Amino acid sequence: MARLKCKFCGKPAIERLKQYRLSLCENCFVSFYERQVERTLKRYKVVRKGERVLACVSGGKDSSAMLAALKKLSKNLDFSVEALHIDLGIKKDDYSKKSLEVAEKVCRMLDVELSIVDVSEYGVSIESFGRKKCAACGTVKRYVMNRFARENGFDCVSTGHSSDDIVAFFFRNWLSGNFDWSTKFLPRTEGFDKVVTRIRPLYFLSERENALYCVCSKIPFLSDSCPYSPDDEWKEIVYEIERRKPGFRRQFVTNLVKYLKENSEEKRGEFKYCKLCGEVTTSDVCAFCRLREKSGKRKKRDVP
Numbered sequence: 319m320a321r322l323k324c325k326f327c328g329k330p331a332i333e334r335l336k337q338y339r340l341s342l343c344e345n346c347f348v349s350f351y352e353r354q355v356e357r358t359l360k361r362y363k364v365v366r367k368g369e370r371v372l373a374c375v376s377g378g379k380d381s382s383a384m385l386a387a388l389k390k391l392s393k394n395l396d397f398s399v400e401a402l403h404i405d406l407g408i409k410k411d412d413y414s415k416k417s418l419e420v421a422e423k424v425c426r427m428l429d430v431e432l433s434i435v436d437v438s439e440y441g442v443s444i445e446s447f448g449r450k451k452c453a454a455c456g457t458v459k460r461y462v463m464n465r466f467a468r469e470n471g472f473d474c475v476s477t478g479h480s481s482d483d484i485v486a487f488f489f490r491n492w493l494s495g496n497f498d499w500s501t502k503f504l505p506r507t508e509g510f511d512k513v514v515t516r517i518r519p520l521y522f523l524s525e526r527e528n529a530l531y532c533v534c535s536k537i538p539f540l541s542d543s544c545p546y547s548p549d550d551e552w553k554e555i556v557y558e559i560e561r562r563k564p565g566f567r568r569q570f571v572t573n574l575v576k577y578l579k580e581n582s583e584e585k586r587g588e589f590k591y592c593k594l595c596g597e598v599t600t601s602d603v604c605a606f607c608r609l610r611e612k613s614g615k616r617k618k619r620d621v622p
């Protein structure tokens with residue numbers, strides 16, 4: 319195979335980005351990637367001037383790439399960024415321990431202040447949820463990041479969702495007839511009441527690009543996936559479509575945002591405050607507190 323050359327500088331390319339019809343070298347890829355994130359932030363007004371952003375870092379490629387890009391862009395776009403790592407207490411394969419170590423390393427390298435919250439402080443243990451661990455984990459993470467951000471005066475919570483996540487999420491919800499998510503899934507979702515604004519700076523970037531950005535800019539990341547997370551079949555379907563139709567993902571999310579912006583008025587249904595913890599919920603007791611109660615009961619049962 320002939321060696322590919324970087325379209326911008328002529329040096330040997332590290333990757334051919336099919337959807338952009340571009341081959342780039344390491345350095346040019348790094349600036350290309352950062353320009354893509356910057357464009358998302360500006361075009362969709364994802365971050366506003368002077369905002370304090372709380373970036374949730376798991377130690378994985380997506381959130382590590384997100385934190386690095388945000389940190390890089392924060393000066394020019396005039397916002398500040400700090401990081402939060404949620405220690406899920408997963409002992410299997412030392413997963414949580416390894417995740418924490420990487421998150422700490424990334425933050426040290428980027429000179430970003432890191433806060434660590436151990437979910438056991440909130441009275442839950444992921445390990446106590448049998449086969450429902452992943453669903454429980456999602457609920458716990460959303461709850462902790464929102465509460466931590468609000469109690470510590472952040473303007474928004476930033477997560478590392480990629481275009482792969484968004485397309486897979488769309489299919490799963492669309493096919494199960496759940497449309498509640500639609501207004502929530504934009505590059506920026508405004509907060510209300512006790513709910514903090516959520517931002518997704520990597521909305522238009524793929525997992526592959528996030529990993530490549532980490533590699534090219536020497537940002538460490540944990541490549542192990544959670545020992546409990548099942549293979550995501552929808553993700554594999556998304557990869558397959560992308561392989562056959564390069565650019566599919568990007569076009570899909572671009573049009574999804576366009577559609578959501580034009581067709582969904584901000585309708586916010588009734589909400590209540592959780593009887594147990596006071597957070598915003600649609601039922602009497604929030605999903606997190608229901609989990610916490612179950613987790614407590616299970617723990618007791620586990621003790622002989």
Ligand SMILES: [Zn+2]
Pocket residue numbers: 324325326327328329342343344345346347
């Ligand atoms: Zn180059």
Ligand SMILES: [Zn+2]
Pocket residue numbers: 592593594595596597603604605606607608
């Ligand atoms: Zn609650």
